[in-house]
Amino acid sequence: MLHTRTTPAQRRRALRDRLATGRLLLMPGLLNPLTARLVQDTGFEAAYLSGAVLAADLGLPDIGLTTSTEIAARAQQTTSATDLPVLIDADTGFGEPMNAARTVQLMEDAGLAGLHLEDQVNPKRCGHLDGKTVVPREEMTRRVRAAVEARRDPDFLLMARTDARAVEGLAAAIDRAKAYVDAGADAIFPEALADEKEFETFRAAVHVPLLANMTEFGKGRLLDARTLENLGYDIALYPVTLLRLAMGAVEDGLRTLAAEGTQESLLPRMQTRSRLYELLRYERYTAFDSAVFDFTLPPGA
């Protein structure tokens, strides 16, 4: 509340316009709605809701256990806390092509700026793990077409992700990406490319915006923003970075508290109360409240 000034349509337009500049867009994956404020305040222009984080938040592994309505609810809470365009990871679309279609409409209604759908089978797994299986190319193109037909706002970004590189090789992944673009995908997420050469080959072959997944402890090297921009990539994704940072700090903090019997030594690492209140916009609520209540009624009213 009192956090957003823009409509979903404006944010979708903003994301489209930003991608059209050809400059690399850095997209951190949120931990929760509150971190969306922090991502916005630190100057990022878009944010991401990761399937891995949404699942981990519920104490679940990233194997397709969450449902589309569960993630739509979280998306709704998130988009109410920020003006940034938010892209969500919609996994495999949660079932048949008709489920993918419903997922698109749920995500539109949640105020998101776009989503990505991947070509894995269910149960899916993290794109950087071995043993993935992909659905036949035609099945995924049906998924994409269903998503495109269901979309009501043409600015809502539909990104197709292919996990085929690790399963069928680079050439097949490129062929699939082209087929998904022909089916109507606006952008492509080539998952788990091996090295810079592969990023380059993919870029040369596919003529829509491309996302580079810079997830930590995965298959690829972490390429910096300058390198990705030179490679011609449009979005640099940091899907689980905030979760890993926070969980590292929380675990260290718990061990220190248990060992020292006080949190005193942890204070310098904590966000202060005043910074938290600043993020929560306490002042604005106070102003809002007095504007509503700070008046006197005329006699007899």
Ligand SMILES: C[C@](O)(C(=O)O)[C@H](CC(=O)O)C(=O)O
């Ligand atoms: C991008 C991703 O799909 C996610 O859910 O965030 C994951 C990230 C990860 O597990 O590190 C992925 O499959 O790459």
Ligand SMILES: [Mg+2]
């Ligand atoms: Mg995912």
